[in-house]
Amino acid sequence: MTGTRSASLFALALLAPALIYILIIVAYPLFDTVVLSFTNAALRPTYDFVGWANYQRIFGAGNFTEVILRTFIWTFFSVATKMIIGTLGATLLNAAIPGQTVFRILTMPPWIVPMAIGIFMWGWMYNGQFGMISGLLQNFGIISKPWPILAQGSSAFWATIVTDVWIGVPMVTIYLLAAIQSIPKDLYEAAWTDGASRSYRFRRITLPLMMPAMLTMSLLSLIATFNSFDIIWILTQGGPSGSTTTMIIDTYKTAIGSRKYGEGAARAVVICIFVSIFCLVYFRAVRKLSQGEAK
């Protein structure tokens, strides 16, 4: 190849549109968030720099640390459940039984359907007076009076997790299915010839070789779940009395709801710090995995 310099210039020219787009629409807003977090910006046009006041206020109130803790609990249970159901689902979808293709197609709807629409459907199922869950439980005599799932703090919390799991499971399942299928077939053949049982093959071949994909998926899923907004907003808007208020919901309420841009931005910065930590872990894991693969 002649002229690595002109090659680099050509590559940069090809990259320029993407780069400029991301700089304006993502990088600049990220920078702006940090700047805003040190101001008392609100609905009025002018604002001043106030130093660390916003951060002192949000961490001083006590309520915010509670929100952080809740966000982590919410995320942990959602991701853990997604991974367990996804692994089971991928194993099932990998089984060579008639109807396999149909099962695979039927798994995908929650992922494909516009999120909000799936959430509306759950909203109806959770309806305390007439919804399916409360209704069926009453019909079978398990509960005696209507169960307002989304109107009670503890059940609303778990209900939003169930919906998040429902939306996330197809993606995890399909991804893990692909991971299972990329395992070399001769490994199974060799083990089978040696008389290894099905469960032994699963434990000693499938699971260990799936591990990298499971790790990657749980980190990606962790980041997506941590940032989840639509589900909680449509189902409960963070209520009842804050029981489903995660960091994203709290930020949205402060910034867009109450028009406290500065305080909202400070919350957003805290989220960004957590997300950056997850990102670092993710990059490290990816690097480690690709090194392991090269060996």
Added chain:
Amino acid sequence: MAQVTTRPRARSTKAMIDRYKWYEVVALYAGMAVFLFFVLAPFIEGFLVSLKPLSQLFSTPYNFIPQNGSFDAYFQMWRSVPMLGMHIFNSFFISSVVTLIVVIIVVPAAYAFARFQFAGSGLLLGMFLAVNMFSGAVLLIPLFRLMRQLMLLNTYWAMIVPGAAFLIPSSIWLLRTYMMRIPRELDEAAWVDGASRLYTLRRVILPLAMPGIVVVAIMTFIGAYAQQFIFALTFNSRTEFMPLPVGLFAFFGKQEVQWNELMAASFVGILPVMIVIVFLQRYLVAGLTAGAVKQ
């Protein structure tokens, strides 16, 4: 490589390995049934609700199966929410433009990353991956300010521009992986023959990468359709520009929610996406996993 194949290539050994005992077959189908019930229950319930008259929804005891069900809601909904057709059109329009922008920006960028090593290329690639981790919800305040400065609030662009930004990074990664599989010798042969770099990209790479570009386009379209909530909720207050997910709130009346019509409208809104998926699921599963499992 990471393709999900439904037809086993080596029938003989594979068929023997996968021979299940009768109770294993029963267990597999039972597991599948439970899994699919969790995935499909909201759709089944949503569809049944769309067939019920409103009075039947708000009566106890709860009935799973509609009595004298009809498709009335599918006709009535257009009168209840006169803008419904417009909302569905908006969703398609926004997703289509987002897809167009993403493809135009991503194709050259993916080629640059797939073929050229230049100072900072690894860093830039990492940066695009990192962008993937930040959700629009976190950057909502500065994005709102940016959209206001650019005078894009209450236009289609307020939903299109940020929407595309968050879909560009993952698409670059996906298409890059695809393009790296196209033999490098093809580019080099074209250069030796005196073709310019741009000509090579247009006439040699583009046709070969077409299947990959199609996958990226479909995934972007689905992603754009799915994510239409928070930007539309925050950056647009004009009914005529609202996409379906936000437009559906029109069924939430002052006294009661028109659940049957809401569900009917949801199904009409997702039907086209579902049709696309059923026809293209093979490409999709392959594309979804190609970018992720092996990087």
